[in-house]
Amino acid sequence: MGSGYYQFCPVAKAMELLDERWTLLIVRELVSGSQQFNELRRGLPRMSPSLLSKRLQQLARAGIVERRAEGSDVRYVLTPGGQELRPVVEALGTWGVRWIGELGDEDLDPKLLLWDMHRNIDHAAVPGGRTVVRFSFPDAPAKARDWWIVITADDADVCDVDPGHPVAVTVSASLRRMVEVWRGDSGWSNALRSGEIEVSGPEALRRALPLWFTLSVFASVPRPA
Amino acid sequence: MGSGYYQFCPVAKAMELLDERWTLLIVRELVSGSQQFNELRRGLPRMSPSLLSKRLQQLARAGIVERRAEGSDVRYVLTPGGQELRPVVEALGTWGVRWIGELGDEDLDPKLLLWDMHRNIDHAAVPGGRTVVRFSFPDAPAKARDWWIVITADDADVCDVDPGHPVAVTVSASLRRMVEVWRGDSGWSNALRSGEIEVSGPEALRRALPLWFTLSVFASVPRPA
DNA sequence: CGGTATCCCCGTCGATACTG
DNA sequence: CAGTATCGACGGGGATACCG
Numbered sequence: 001m002g003s004g005y006y007q008f009c010p011v012a013k014a015m016e017l018l019d020e021r022w023t024l025l026i027v028r029e030l031v032s033g034s035q036q037f038n039e040l041r042r043g044l045p046r047m048s049p050s051l052l053s054k055r056l057q058q059l060a061r062a063g064i065v066e067r068r069a070e071g072s073d074v075r076y077v078l079t080p081g082g083q084e085l086r087p088v089v090e091a092l093g094t095w096g097v098r099w100i101g102e103l104g105d106e107d108l109d110p111k112l113l114l115w116d117m118h119r120n121i122d123h124a125a126v127p128g129g130r131t132v133v134r135f136s137f138p139d140a141p142a143k144a145r146d147w148w149i150v151i152t153a154d155d156a157d158v159c160d161v162d163p164g165h166p167v168a169v170t171v172s173a174s175l176r177r178m179v180e181v182w183r184g185d186s187g188w189s190n191a192l193r194s195g196e197i198e199v200s201g202p203e204a205l206r207r208a209l210p211l212w213f214t215l216s217v218f219a220s221v222p223r224p225a
Numbered sequence: 226m227g228s229g230y231y232q233f234c235p236v237a238k239a240m241e242l243l244d245e246r247w248t249l250l251i252v253r254e255l256v257s258g259s260q261q262f263n264e265l266r267r268g269l270p271r272m273s274p275s276l277l278s279k280r281l282q283q284l285a286r287a288g289i290v291e292r293r294a295e296g297s298d299v300r301y302v303l304t305p306g307g308q309e310l311r312p313v314v315e316a317l318g319t320w321g322v323r324w325i326g327e328l329g330d331e332d333l334d335p336k337l338l339l340w341d342m343h344r345n346i347d348h349a350a351v352p353g354g355r356t357v358v359r360f361s362f363p364d365a366p367a368k369a370r371d372w373w374i375v376i377t378a379d380d381a382d383v384c385d386v387d388p389g390h391p392v393a394v395t396v397s398a399s400l401r402r403m404v405e406v407w408r409g410d411s412g413w414s415n416a417l418r419s420g421e422i423e424v425s426g427p428e429a430l431r432r433a434l435p436l437w438f439t440l441s442v443f444a445s446v447p448r449p450a
Numbered sequence: 451c452g453g454t455a456t457c458c459c460c461g462t463c464g465a466t467a468c469t470g
Numbered sequence: 471c472a473g474t475a476t477c478g479a480c481g482g483g484g485a486t487a488c489c490g
């Protein structure tokens with residue numbers, strides 16, 4: 001960037017750091033609980049690893065992130081100053097979900113959707129043992145059509161190939177509708193009633209499934225009239 | 226920019242618009258009450274007019290700003306969606322004032338300081354008629370050393386040349402200290418007691434002067450321990 | 451006052467490959 | 471897993487001049 005604004009205004013000073021491409025999305029990921037390098041990458045698929053590396057260094061220099069290496073285990077952790085960026089991220093998301101209505105087809109990344117969903121599972125609501133949910137997006141390109149989330153008592157994994165375990169429930173929907181439900185643009189119940197999302201499997205599980213997934217934190221933001 | 230993040234996340238969608246250089250500072254200016262093109266420029270001295278023009282068009286296209294031309298009078302006004310960016314600007318400023326401690330000498334722009342101060346005058350606290358306050362920054366370059374604010378009942382003007390009217394009070398300080406007081410990093414009383422800011426003039430006015438200026442909205446943000 | 455037009459430099463970012 | 475290395479294109483944006 002031109003790098004500096006040459007202003008003493010706190011907003012300007014904050015933006016000198018935060019207006020660079022990707023920076024605030026990295027903070028979002030950290031706020032969401034990601035800590036490892038490749039974990040961050042999964043939440044930022046279009047970002048090159050070198051750029052992520054560079055940004056993490058910048059954030060560390062700025063005192064927003066601390067790099068903690070214990071042996072070969074490396075973790076990026078928000079400092080107290082970094083944690084206070086949470087309100088910034090929340091304000092941006094709240095604004096975004098209200099005022100950026102239109103999502104392009106390019107924005108509908110199933111990998112990202114599943115990655116988001118898997119880390120917001122309400123494990124207490126899911127039956128014990130191992131539960132496999134299959135997602136099917138008939139309108140997506142062949143390679144991105146089928147996904148599985150394998151849920152256990154305290155973990156969840158995303159697969160883009162059949163993990164082999166028996167599937168408890170299958171969710172079938174257009175990618176767009178599924179994203180809209182996740183974001184809270186549209187409700188589960190409407191989408192189910194209209195048949196735009198189909199859930200198949202034993203009735204008890206079918207009914208329970210919407211409770212397994214805690215939706216995006218922005219889903220509950222009221223929308224403009 | 227690479228322009229898009231290709232994510233449906235509301236934070237990402239918001240940043241697609243707002244992470245471009247200068248954009249959020251324009252919003253800050255609009256939130257602060259500026260409406261005319263050259264008024265905006267005064268709050269963004271280092272921004273080229275062409276870029277400002279371009280950004281305003283982008284903001285208009287995004288539905289954040291409305292361009293209202295009545296005859297030859299042109300005003301840029303925040304739409305309802307734009308007004309809801311206020312919490313974003315406030316969150317950024319609140320974070321910035323807490324965690325970006327160090328201001329470079331380059332950040333200490335007296336023109337910007339006076340511009341900020343003049344639009345935050347508590348006219349009810351200032352004596353009636355015309356009151357002229359002179360600011361003197363001995364450490365600033367010759368051309369930026371002396372400034373005058375001419376305050377009337379419902380207006381205030383900044384001059385960088387002596388407007389000729391009798392001066393009611395003169396404030397003398399280092400630019401840095403004055404900025405720190407304005408931002409709330411340092412209190413009026415400390416700066417006055419230590420002599421780092423000197424106010425000269427009739428005692429009643431000298432005492433009253435700190436009340437004439439409402440400090441930055443971020444001045445009251447509590448600082449980290 | 452309210453902008454456009456132009457010009458060119460330099461840094462950013464993206465893509466990809468590769469290493470310990 | 472956790473990054474570095476390299477490379478090239480592109481375009482953002484800074485400066486300045488100018489117009490109605």
